[in-house]
Amino acid sequence: MKICVLPGDGIGPEIMAQALRVLRALDLDFTFEEALLGGCAVDATGDPFPEATRRLALESDAVLLGAVGGPQWDTLPREQRPERGLLGIRKTLGLFANLRPAILYPELANASTLKPEVVAGLDILIVRELTGDIYFGQPRGIEMRDTGNGNERVGYNTMIYSESEIRRIAKVAYEAAQKRNGRLCSVDKMNVLECTQLWRDIVSDMARDYPDVQLSHMLVDNAAMQLVRNPKQFDVMVTGNMFGDILSDEASMLTGSIGMLPSASLDANNKGLYEPSHGSAPDIAGQDKANPLATILSAAMMLRYTFAQEDAALRIENAVKKVLAQGYRTGDIYEPGTTLVGTRGMGDAVLAAL
């Protein structure tokens, strides 16, 4: 089994190093091959998603990613920005199903800005469509048009979903709900957008195939409110690429410890790209300060979803729970009374707990 390793930018290489130590310690039959994605790839090749990375990613069984991006690349032309590498690899590998858990570990309940009683025990899975919607829709651009206000610049993008795109992501979400608490909330803006009216129609239509799942619908503005008002009402949420981008970040932040949250992006055959939900944190890069747990937990998701190694996945997840119980904390989740460790120290603790 071959794993494509993309450390990326900022804290990416440091957190990836710890995830690889953990994976290697499990003594599974994996080979790891590294490549460049994001800003580091632009610096080396001029392309945020170089051909060599593309080939390696296509021929690997799974991709493990650190994080991409940083201020030094923000002023480059659009096509050279690190995010384009991320969008490129998602589309190239057909990773249409982005699974983003928002889980609050009991030991970290204080980290949330929400009251403990509102978030204690929080465990939401957001299923975000990842290769369609306004992210990839055509036509798009900035051009001069006569708008009635004279000739002026106009910027435009196209939100678009086909029936088959909606069906395949809804299927992932329904099946996830079946394995969890049997509740699925589909989020749209059907009262304004035809695109999401189709979304609602199709998701509703599929409900009869999942009689064990309780389906509800929510408008996106209300969902943004309900996540703040009473997040524990949710089990699985499913939505499009754009709304999912916004709501999954909002949901992550409810836990107060985004440094703990992994994510998986899957294709139709459970090949996947696994990465922490957080960004590349350039401000603390290279300082042995970053929390590697989200990346380590992403490796666990990889074992579960791509390699069906549930036992190995649980071993990692239990080790992480154990180090939290033992009181080890990186700076982002530190509280007085706990033991502050660095990136590598946290890796050591997880290895010891395995």
Add this chain to the structure above:
Amino acid sequence: MKICVLPGDGIGPEIMAQALRVLRALDLDFTFEEALLGGCAVDATGDPFPEATRRLALESDAVLLGAVGGPQWDTLPREQRPERGLLGIRKTLGLFANLRPAILYPELANASTLKPEVVAGLDILIVRELTGDIYFGQPRGIEMRDTGNGNERVGYNTMIYSESEIRRIAKVAYEAAQKRNGRLCSVDKMNVLECTQLWRDIVSDMARDYPDVQLSHMLVDNAAMQLVRNPKQFDVMVTGNMFGDILSDEASMLTGSIGMLPSASLDANNKGLYEPSHGSAPDIAGQDKANPLATILSAAMMLRYTFAQEDAALRIENAVKKVLAQGYRTGDIYEPGTTLVGTRGMGDAVLAAL
């Protein structure tokens, strides 16, 4: 001065009645004329925004709205749903600037699901563009297409902004920031959407005309997180119609008392439509339970923005603060130790405090 009064659906008529009592008590030179909008208009005329309402709204100096919508109209064809009335009146009157304050009254600090230290003193103004973006963009629809997956249904919408649309809303936001704490955060998704790249370019470009305003930019996913992580970092936020819909609802809910929050939707000449930020709450309609304060505060915004009657606006706002200090609460903001009142009782208290 003529005010078009649109009580609307659900709790709309009850909360409007209290706002009108307060306005009448101020003894200003206003005439009030009522018309139908939303579900009640569909029931009476088949059209959520009937011609008579359109005419009255156009010839009035300001519009005061209760709330529209309810489950009994959700299954009607798109064009007859109450929301279409709302979108119709916004577009007809050219109400491009939606101002939505998210303010936490000290007396109601407990109502928030966020920790008191995170939200105490919260005072954000969200400036949302209201007549453009994907809400009104063409082309849009649901149709059959050959997508490569055979012939199937496709739903699509167009996100679009012109330079002049962006300039006029940014101007409103910059000027609001000048009158407040001088900080403006513009929210976009420029790393993915060309439409919002134009937004960022133009808002940045205008910064030189407002040297007293400190401009920052934030991606919408990050903004959704930062509102949870540290909402007090914001003074004025400006964004497009779609992102503004989501973020303004999220921001309202941070206060825990959306029943307190007014909103204004203004045209280029400060003609405006004023309405509470909350919905029509059909579940408690007609029971004298609804909180009328958001509508009363919307009337205060009307006095300030459309009629430049700052003193009268402040009189209302101070009366509302006083009734809160006196301990009067409707059910939505009730806590043990305070005095529970109904919709009308709350109106009485405000009148007494004026």
